Amino acid sequence: MxxxxxxxxxxxxxxxxxxxxxxxxxxxxxxxxxxxxxxxxxxxxxxxxxxxxxxxxxxxxxxxxxxxxxxxxxxxxxxxxxxxxxxxxxxxxxxxxxxxxxxxxxxxxxxxxxxxxxxxxxxxxxxxxxxxxxxxxxxxxxxxxxxxxxxxxxxxxxxxxxxxxxxxxxxxxxxxxxxxxxxxxxxxxxxxxxxxxxxxxxxxxxxxxxxxxxxxxxxxxxxxxxxxxxxxxxEVRYKEYYLDDAEIVIVGFGTAGRISLSAVRAARAEGIKVGLLRPISLSPFPFQPIEEIATRAQSVLVVEMNTGQMLDDVRLAVKGRIPIEFYGRPGGTVPFPDEILNEIRRMAHEPLSAEGDARLRWRQRVKKSQK
CATH class of the missing domain: 3.40.50.970 (Thiamin diphosphate (ThDP)-binding fold, Pyr/PP domains)
Known part of the structure; x- marks a missing residue:
């Protein structure tokens, strides 16, 4: 048709x-x-x-x-x-x-x-x-x-x-x-x-x-x-983009995942090795693919249109192996690709240890941007 x-x-x-x-x-x-x-x-x-x-x-x-x-x-x-x-x-x-x-x-x-x-x-x-x-x-x-x-x-x-x-x-x-x-x-x-x-x-x-x-x-x-x-x-379903050599991996679903893909492509054009895993089945969640990624990537960025709800499931999958960052736009705000691209650039140039709280780091950045 x-x-x-x-x-x-x-x-x-x-x-x-x-x-x-x-x-x-x-x-x-x-x-x-x-x-x-x-x-x-x-x-x-x-x-x-x-x-x-x-x-x-x-x-x-x-x-x-x-x-x-x-x-x-x-x-x-x-x-x-x-x-x-x-x-x-x-x-x-x-x-x-x-x-x-x-x-x-x-x-x-x-x-x-x-x-x-x-x-x-x-x-x-x-x-x-x-x-x-x-x-x-x-x-x-x-x-x-x-x-x-x-x-x-x-x-x-x-x-x-x-x-x-x-x-x-x-x-x-x-x-x-x-x-x-x-x-x-x-x-x-x-x-x-x-x-x-x-x-x-x-x-x-x-x-x-x-x-x-x-x-x-x-x-x-x-x-x-x-x-x-x-x-x-x-019944686990997900899509992978540019993960073969990715050092930074974004995890995002729905519109957040779609917008993240645009940011990934822009970052790739700048030479940053970043990829995307987009969950399609949120339940059952793709724990095993994300766990496997955590054995070879350097960090993960979770992008959501909320204050970090899927973030907890990604944490369970990563099991503390690598740092997890978070970027969220709650309350009905849709992120722009440039916002996510800036997060990718920051992570590429300022790698963090696995310790610390992803939400706390995100809140600190939000407060700084609002000043």
């Missing part, structure tokens, strides 16, 4: 339609409202279910109920709205049913603003809702990648009977780029053997997240953990 100029939100919505989503439940919130608007048009056109719920709490529980029937279902929201969904997401995880969520991240905390951010990392990647569970979290850095990851998310959710979240910062949702949409897949007629579809002529199926007996809850938690180990083994 030919490439066309597409807005990120509309592209993700249409990608879900073409992946065979059967029901969408959501509530408007900037900067993801275009997903809901597109679904309100396309789903009825195709004889599928669309419902604008009265709140995000209602929307996620509608997703929960529809997912129990084995249908392909999804919702979308942005940061404060996703916070309201957390109880429902935990129920979905505990019931072991597949569901897809698109989170187009905005500035926060609180109501924040409608500008692009990556401040949802902790609430999305590290569970959010109560209990022991891990969602799959995918972070696109372009409109095309957002399309591809939305389509993939339904397959992963069904393969592992889990929640899959596409976490796109607001830049990805609002930007327009040439991209190619996939072919339309047929809506599946068959239902999984666990789905609640009526019990005429067979034993009833019961789906629940309630395990009153702690021993039963423990068994269920171990079952979720075993499935997570399969995900860890099979």
């Amino acid at each position: 030919a490439r066309e100029l597409l807005e990120g939100n509309l592209a993700m919505a249409e990608a879900a339609v073409r992946a065979g989503v059967e029901a969408y439940f959501g509530y408007p919130i900037t900067p993801q409202t275009e997903v809901l608007e597109w679904m309100s048009k396309r789903m009825p056109e195709l004889g599928r279910t669309f419902l604008q719920a009265e709140s995000e709490v209602a929307a996620v529980n509608m997703v929960y109920g529809a997912a129990c029937t084995g249908a392909r279902v999804m919702s979308s929201s942005s940061s404060p709205g996703v916070s309201l969904m957390m109880e429902g997401l935990s129920y979905i995880a505990g019931t072991e049913i597949p569901a897809v969520l698109i989170d187009v991240v905005r500035g926060g905390p609180g109501l924040g603003n409608i500008a692009p951010s990556q401040g949802d990392y902790n609430q999305i990647v590290h569970g959010g809702g109560h209990g022991d569970y891990h969602p799959i979290v995918l972070a696109p850095a372009s409109v095309q990648e957002a399309i591809d990851l939305v389509a993939l998310s339904f397959d992963l959710a069904e393969k592992y009977r889990c929640i899959t979240i596409v976490m796109a910062d607001g830049s990805i949702g609002q930007m327009m780029e040439p991209a190619e949409l996939p072919e339309m897949r047929p809506v599946r007629k068959e239902r999984a053997e666990w789905a609640v579809t009526g019990a005429v002529g067979r034993e009833p199926r019961i789906l629940s997240s309630i395990y009153i007996n702690p021993d039963d809850e423990e068994v269920a938690n171990h079952r979720l953990l075993d499935r997570w180990y399969q995900i860890l083994e099979n």
Whole structure:
């Protein structure tokens, strides 16, 4: 199919339609409202279910109920709205049913603003809702990648009977780029053997997240953990750029990773040996590739549109072998390539020891720049 100029939100919505989503439940919130608007048009056109719920709490529980029937279902929201969904997401995880969520991240905390951010990392990647569970979290850095990851998310959710979240910062949702949409897949007629579809002529199926007996809850938690180990083994995704001889390695996801790539190319033109690892799966996180990089690089620079949330995971991977620096723009501010390039230049000419706190060094530089 030919490439066309597409807005990120509309592209993700249409990608879900073409992946065979059967029901969408959501509530408007900037900067993801275009997903809901597109679904309100396309789903009825195709004889599928669309419902604008009265709140995000209602929307996620509608997703929960529809997912129990084995249908392909999804919702979308942005940061404060996703916070309201957390109880429902935990129920979905505990019931072991597949569901897809698109989170187009905005500035926060609180109501924040409608500008692009990556401040949802902790609430999305590290569970959010109560209990022991891990969602799959995918972070696109372009409109095309957002399309591809939305389509993939339904397959992963069904393969592992889990929640899959596409976490796109607001830049990805609002930007327009040439991209190619996939072919339309047929809506599946068959239902999984666990789905609640009526019990005429067979034993009833019961789906629940309630395990009153702690021993039963423990068994269920171990079952979720075993499935997570399969995900860890099979579903780590990332991209590498210029890492063969890199002495400085940047780790950044989504828009921060994309902007970092521009800075890397500019630094390379100046003769600085720098590369980029861009995580695509934030959960499962690419710990092993980053650990391997730490055995041959001299330092790492973590770039995020927050105050350092992925930084903690990078630290776990590096294990103190080499210095880690941090550069962040929180609250809805997007960094420019020159900002990151200046950090690369500083690190190339002022190498630091592995001791010390990356956030503290970053805060000291921020204070100095504000004087």
